Amino acid sequence: MSKSTLEMSRQEWLEDRKKGIGGSDVGTILGLNKWKSPYQLWLEKTGQVVIEESENEPAYWGNILEEVVAKEFQERTGKKVRRRNQVFEHTLHPFLRANIDRDVVGENAILECKTANQFLGKEWEGEEVPLSYLCQVQHYMNVLNKDYCYIAVLIGGQRFIWKRIERDQELIDTITEQLVEFWETNVLGGIEPIIDGSQATADFLKEKYADVEDVQTTLPIHFDELVEQKNELKRTKKEIESAIRQVDNEIISELGKREASIGITQRNIISWKLVRTRRMNTKKLAEKYPDIANDEEIYSITESRRLTEKEIK
Known part of the structure; x- marks a missing residue:
């Protein structure tokens, strides 16, 4: 059909x-x-x-x-x-x-x-x-x-x-x-x-519920389990991130000893590149050009919600 x-x-x-x-x-x-x-x-x-x-x-x-x-x-x-x-x-x-x-x-x-x-x-x-x-x-x-x-x-x-x-x-x-x-x-x-x-x-959820009222509600008991699950995942994440940093540090140490930024192995090309970033120093701007730094028109205000958990003592 x-x-x-x-x-x-x-x-x-x-x-x-x-x-x-x-x-x-x-x-x-x-x-x-x-x-x-x-x-x-x-x-x-x-x-x-x-x-x-x-x-x-x-x-x-x-x-x-x-x-x-x-x-x-x-x-x-x-x-x-x-x-x-x-x-x-x-x-x-x-x-x-x-x-x-x-x-x-x-x-x-x-x-x-x-x-x-x-x-x-x-x-x-x-x-x-x-x-x-x-x-x-x-x-x-x-x-x-x-x-x-x-x-x-x-x-x-x-x-x-x-x-x-x-x-x-x-x-x-x-x-x-x-x-x-x-x-x-x-x-x-x-x-x-x-x-x-x-x-x-x-x-999608952040956009859909961005305008919810700032009121308090009681959630079902299983959300305590979800919070504990999240905390456990965060602990695991820290352990994994630490293990990754250890590997990175070993590589950087070896490259540094050899005074090189690129290392070649049998299977990989490893590079430790210099990355330049340019950011505005707002403190210096305020000191040198206070009128501009205090002009509200140059600032854009964004709003977002952050999910946090705090144990009730």
Whole structure:
């Protein structure tokens, strides 16, 4: 089953995304998206927050260059591809959706077009494909019942790679099980996903509850256990940081004895670089230019909340 997206406005398209799980949601639900957590996606799917409409720069250029990547794939492979302006739905689970980039003519296959930062090139070396993309195209093959998928990527605007990815039914089954669980239990069932430790969740919660009132409330007893767990983790963190500093100190000591800033081993290049930073000395500024230092217009005030714990004696 499928429906056309040609006549959809931007707002209609965003609203329609709430009605199912698309390819871009797969990595998030599986915990592979460092920019968005399952908790944040759950809030979007249940209509508790507004889906962000603005595109960031990489996403914008990814959309613009999709046609370029598709054409280059045709040039390099001799294959023909066609655009499908439709949202496809899984036959057994209609909430599982796919909005593919291209169909491959004459083959039971699809083409997924990507762009990547030049610093992410290692993720595409050899047979490697970023795990989130691998899961995304396996999801597409499941929804459309395809045998394989081609994925083409333009890296850093100057390096083109394409690969063929075979259908992996075992992986598809694992992915589908988690997607169905998320939709039926969390979205339809209204059960909040477990709060995870991702930076995406932390940033979202800080923004969502930035304006809470400064009032006191009584928390359940298990939050004492959470505080103790946090304290234990902080103690472990200090031990790990101390162990890392010890290794650093041994390396710096040896480099210093050899009067060198770069050391070469069989497997590593170790450098102790001089880093210069430039900061304003506000004390000196106030002494030399008191009028400027006291001018409130040159200061920007930011507010944030800090979580602290103090044992009740």
